[in-house]
Amino acid sequence: MTALPVAAARHVSFFPVVVTGPPTDRNRTWPSFTPASARVVEARDVQAGDLILADFPHPADGGSPTSNYFTKAYHAHPTAFTESRDSCPECTQIEDPGTAVMLTKGHPWDCDPWEAEFPVLIVPAAQATAHHLWGYLVSEANRVGDPPELVFEGPEPDAADWFLANSPLYTEDTCALVTAIRLLDPHRFGPNR
Numbered sequence: 001m002t003a004l005p006v007a008a009a010r011h012v013s014f015f016p017v018v019v020t021g022p023p024t025d026r027n028r029t030w031p032s033f034t035p036a037s038a039r040v041v042e043a044r045d046v047q048a049g050d051l052i053l054a055d056f057p058h059p060a061d062g063g064s065p066t067s068n069y070f071t072k073a074y075h076a077h078p079t080a081f082t083e084s085r086d087s088c089p090e091c092t093q094i095e096d097p098g099t100a101v102m103l104t105k106g107h108p109w110d111c112d113p114w115e116a117e118f119p120v121l122i123v124p125a126a127q128a129t130a131h132h133l134w135g136y137l138v139s140e141a142n143r144v145g146d147p148p149e150l151v152f153e154g155p156e157p158d159a160a161d162w163f164l165a166n167s168p169l170y171t172e173d174t175c176a177l178v179t180a181i182r183l184l185d186p187h188r189f190g191p192n193r
Contacts, residue, residue, distance in 0.1 A: 017056045018066040037127040043114035049125030050076045056119045130185035157190025
């Protein structure tokens with residue numbers, strides 16, 4: 001009898017929050033991302049380059065915290081919290097300076113402190129970069145040739161294959177971009193073939 005391989009154990013965290021779809025009003029600017037690529041993580045687990053979409057304020061009525069999307073998503077540049085608690089209005093809100101983190105400093109805010117265990121809605125850096133590169137590839141193809149969305153309709157893995165065969169861009173550039181996109185987000189764009 002042959003033993004079946006055991007899948008590697010994965011750590012899973014559950015957060016008592018409600019994630020809603022992103023807002024659709026015109027006052028907000030959003031990068032291209034698929035809802036499946038968004039994740040809820042604790043602030044201490046945010047990595048450099050992650051795209052921060054929303055926080056989860058505690059409602060006054062005691063219900064479940066609901067995603068509060070920022071006016072503009074921003075990329076994380078996390079560091080340890082080293083500020084004085086009275087250095088700015090946001091810092092005075094920090095209850096435990098020893099475990100707090102700064103998710104960015106300088107853009108879009110001068111100060112962005114978070115309690116380490118607070119939930120944050122992010123798109124991980126790899127997927128955010130893949131989405132950005134995909135948007136660049138499509139916009140460049142639209143700029144120099146036939147719009148791919150008019151020529152090809154189908155799932156993104158097939159669209160990436162279409163680009164490899166038909167892109168109006170330089171073959172080497174297209175190949176490099178599609179390879180990078182697939183390495184960064186194989187779930188959305190399919191594996192390299």
